[in-house]
Amino acid sequence: MTSPVLSPERPVQPPESAGDGIGQDARDADRWQDALAAAALFAVDPVGLRGLVVSDGPGPVRDRWFRHLEQLLPPDRPVRRLPAATADDRLIGSIDLTATLATGRPVLQKGVLAEADGGIVVIPMAERLSSGTAARIATVLDRQEVALEREGLAERLPARIGIVAFDESAGPDEAMAPSLLDRCAFLIGLGGLSLRRLPAPLPDRSALEAARARLAVQPPPAAEVIEALVITGASLGIGPVTAPLLALRAAAAAAALAGRDAVTIEDARLAVRLVLAPRARMIPEDMPEPEPDADPQTPEDHRPDTPPPDNAGPPEPPPTAEWAEILLAAARAARPEGLVNRVTGDSSLRHPSRQSGGGSVGTVPTGGRPAGTRMGTPRSGARLALVDTIRAAAPWQALRRSERRRAGGDVPDDRILFHRTDFRIQRLVRRRESTIVFCVDASGSTAFHRLAEAKGAVELVLAQAYVSRTAVALVVFRGQTADLLLPPTRSLPRARSLLAKLPGGGGTPLAAGIDLAVLTALAERARGKDPLIMLLTDGRANISRDGVARRPGAQEDAMEAARHVARNRVDAIFIDTAPRPRAEGRLLAEAMAARYVALPYVDAERVRDVALTAMSQRAALSQRAASPAGDR
Amino acid sequence: MKIPFPFAAIVGQDDMKLALLLVAIDRTIGGVMVFGDRGTGKSTAVRSLAALLPPMQVVSGCRFNYPPAAAGNCGQSCDEEARSHCHDVDTGAVPVVDLPLGATEDRVVGALDxxxxxxxxxxxxxPGLLARAHRGFLYIDEVNLLEDHLVDLLLDAAASGENIVEREGLSVKHPARFVLVGSGNPEEGELRPQLLDRFGLSVEVRTPSDLAERIEILRRCDAFERDPQTFLAHWGPRNQEIRELIVRARERLETVEVDDAGLEAMSRLCVATGADGLRGELTLMRAARAAAALENVPRVDDRHIRRVAPMALRHRLRRDPLDETGSVVRIERAMAEVMDA
Known part of the structure; x- marks a missing residue:
């Protein structure tokens, strides 16, 4: 009866022998078992558990794992793939061209989400989902239906789905949309596992079927289960209340799969291991005070009804406290090192690593956003706006038909007659969004002032981000290295939280700074943005690319890095912050093909004005370049 | 399709609940924007609002939600069939219309059939969603992710109270007076200032940090998911009470007084916080009045002003990006200055 996959009894000793081969093997086996267990629980209740995020690129291990999952699902359930760049017509639904023309009335073609009703949706490269697409999927997960208001159709389509998202991100700056991460019960990592050493899983479809039946009649969980899961979640520093809720559902699925009628501590342990542990933001060493994070906000607590049992205060009666302790121990044992920042989905936690500016360089389909339709013929890539075309043709049908018949033509009644003037094409507005990469010299004595003003400029630009459609990134260099302090963002709150602490002082690794700024700019360009680098420095490098303090070499490296900017045709502005501008600054600016601005007394507003002026000039230029060609 | 979670069963989030009640009492306050983290029940709360609203009278079968008084002189050219019931009156639920992401323009403003x-x-x-939302509520989840050209349409309609359609040889004009309710997570993109300005109130919801509260949330969510019908039946009476509160508050609203001292306090508050123009003051006054009506007292006093000032003003302050202080703190500071003096 019990599935071999599901045993929380697995020895959960902390891996003390980190590093040696045997410990590694054991940990790999653990991870594989966890991945299989998550697949089994998900297969029991995909709708309730919402989803599974697998962080790993494509490969045999992932394939085997996914095949296992597929074999656990009932054979008749649809499995649909959803490419990250799917447009709304395929995601949500649209009008069915053939059927509409054949029947003469609007016929709906479902999108992927509604087609997968009752099954699962697989999203490869989930980190590529735009926040808009992620939000649409998230809403469907919550509502279990697709709300469609498109092209003359208004429908509510059932979409009881679970998702399997493959997060293939290479760096921390391109993680999956938090709105989806938070909704998926399981976050599993398969990276680094080797197929040869892993035991082949034995899918048992009938056990899964029995489990589903049992889950449907499972009685409500005992109060201790709920309390202990909430306490455990809070002790692990997990913010959203959805996490313990998902853990609760996972525990219920585990109980059903193990053949039990009600959730036991074993089920809860497994749920904590699989759902809560990977989201942990802190691991209390010993049994903590069950005090949640110190949020200054104190909700005036007057709940109107159903007073919770009297045990709501910190001194918990024995069973809950005992449970919580056991669960926390499970989390402590389970938490794989290094996973935490990666998958919490908490942007403020994503700490940029040194090389994180690179991201993956690829092209993103840059079609632009739909912005209504206009008259025109669908040629050379213009997309036909079918519904609007039919709408334009519709009123004339009777007239055209009789005209055609008078002229001796034969017109079947179910045929729509189009004239050239009916055609409407999709208007796409490609507003090139811009990213300003501030690259700030934080070395030496003026560091603090310069940084504070740069930070001010970042916020000033972001304050107008909506209007100017500008994202901002901040690269800071000092000491031996350059850091991407603020990955490209348009969100002021996010920038604030990341800029809160400012490092400064030390040497001037100018080359490293420019290099990282270029890398960041190119990554942004790969995403279809227009980057602009704003370099704030006095232009005097003293740390070379290899991190050694050596003035002439450092300066030469900086010049080389600067030429790199020009070679990649990245727009740049050089703001010379030296009290008395010297030759180095001008030379660097020339090498970068950058505009040179001397601002001996840097201040945030001047920097912002320089940046925004540059942006608007550029916008004007590109508009002029684009206008003769018309819409694209 | 999915039964909405009952409003009365929402744990905590008092600001959000109060704001929704206030706009339900006085539509002229002009809508609510709910900012907040994921999983804080923003959309749950908004969707639960429909069950709280007292029904309204509407021309039978009318696709524009006209009130009975407008029957016969609405100026629309509906076909025979639709017009046959124009002199009947229906009592129907106040519409709470969802504008989902991915909606197209033709469905929002309406188009040729x-x-x-x-x-x-x-x-x-x-008719489109704007017609359907007339006299009701228009809800946009993740409003900060809505396409720009749709935002433009909304701004237009919200400002003028009517929807003018000139497309495909049609020329239609119909009233579209709706209360705009939005929700979104500011970390995922800023909201356009012009749109933010259209919301009368704005509240911020946070993940509750109180353990007992979190436990209660989980308990209720679990109970609701297991058996929505029973859960609904259990909370039905409480929901009904809230609905009656709204009805009573609406009746009382006209008679609630604001004395000169209160008016002065409100305008000084607006000046002190730099909240722009008349709109802030007007919203503050209406919200305070609705709050007093909700409490069933005849006069607005300091408590009401203090309670609603943050939600009426926090999105109207002039933003100073270099001032880290949150807007609510600034409002509180101003309140201490103006009202404790």
């Missing part, structure tokens, strides 16, 4: 045009060769107007 293709089916009618193709099958009968008639030129007829198929």
């Amino acid at each position: 293709i089916e009618r045009a193709l099958t009968r060769g008639e030129k007829g107007f198929e």
